[in-house]
Amino acid sequence: MNKRIRPWHRLLALAIGAMVFAVFAPTIVQAADPPTVQSLAETTTKLQISIDTTWVLLTGFLVFFMQTGFSMLEAGLLRQRGVVNALLENFIDAAVTILIWWGIGFGIAFGTSAGGFIGTDTFFLSQLPGADGSYPMGAPGSTAAINTYTLFFFQFAFAATASTITTGAMAGRTDFIGDLIYSAVMAAFSYPVIVHWVWSSQGWLFKMGYNDFAGSSVVHTVGGWTALVGAYLLGPRPGRTPWGTLPPAHNLGLATLGTMILWFGWYGFNPGSTLGTANTGLIGLVTINTSLGAGAGALSAIFYQYIRTGKWDLVYCLNGSLAGLVAVTAPCAYIAPWASVLIGLTGGILVVLGVDLIESLHIDDPVGAFAVHGINGMMGTLSIGFFGVASLTNKPDGETAGLGGLFMGGGFRLLIVQLIGLAAIVVFTVAFAFLMFGALKAIGHLRVNPEADRVGIDSYEHGATxxxxxxxxxxxxxxxxxxxxxxxxxxxxxxx
Incomplete structure (x- = not known):
């Protein structure tokens, strides 16, 4: 039964509420301490860490999505009888890498250094949340203001990329067990050792003032040279003629899609390597330099190939854009935009000449991996020695300022540092690759059975097409x- 609320009931309720407020309001106001400078600073720091963590995770997702780009690029450029094999190898490389990077690779890369050459702890993500629920920050070899797990994921995506570069050059004839083994070994040792040298704050090249912002040498040179050694020891695919240019692509639509995905993913690869958002100007510079390098590389490659053949070659245009991206990956945070255009233009021409070189040596690299990643990774790394801006480059250990490039009034010192670091990386990578692939060849797990060459690797190894x-x-x-x-x-x- 509904009862009508009388007016005097409402007045009584309002009066009681006013009395309660009058009694307790002063206590509530007094209990809330005014913010101090320290509390405001702590709140600001927590907010910045949250924003940085979100930024690094999102860009890490983009880098991981590049695995899709590599898969589509290889699927388009390879023979149709090897597409399933290439897709599975790209996918399984990521699966292997995440486990090995968790167990061994991350610790070698960013653990406490032994003489600046290798990390010695933080294996299996041994840093756990504290009793108060706080999460560990960074790593012994990293000063990034993000938690350890976020740093781990971002660097895992880079490690997977290095392995995938190798897969492309060796496509169509690698034993599947061999692929699993070399992917694991790269994630466990050969790649993280170079990461420790260059990106760990305790690494010997880092302390020397060596510069590689996002991986022209650490990721692409390592992946490219490993790929070249693997392709050389494997030998060519059956019926691999004529030599002199890349073999015909079986699906240019997939190749174009893959390249566009890679270009998009590079906006995580390079800008994400800031590992934070505090310097928004730097993020903008890196993004613009990345874009200019890609565009310049695509244009120089297609025009240069047109001058040579009279044809507007899509494959070389795609590889030219990737070459430009690879080349600006190291210097994108250290150079002016005009320099990134020059670097990209050079990369597009080098990828054409690089393919010519590899073809003349009769090394079967069906996707041009060494020309794109190996040659242009080295060129981009050395370009810092010419175009690096002193106010942007890394500071050598014990010094208060970075080094400028030769063309920027800095003399030869930065170029010499870049040459020493690059030479060390190439020598270590090539030597280790020969040991790794040589061992696989000795145990019969480098190249597929000759029957697979006859019927096609997809049918023989996977029973599918x-x-x-x-x-x-x-x-x-x-x-x-x-x-x-x-x-x-x-x-x-x-x-x-």
């Missing part, structure tokens, strides 16, 4: 060819 209907027709034609050769005694052609 990316184009089932087309492959069914090819199998029928192959069987018909065998029957005719049996009847006539003439060998059938085994093509793709």
């Amino acid at each position: 990316v184009w089932p209907d087309v492959y069914a027709v090819e199998q029928f034609v192959e069987e018909e060819g065998k029957n005719r050769s049996h009847d006539t005694g003439v060998g059938a052609y085994e093509g793709d």
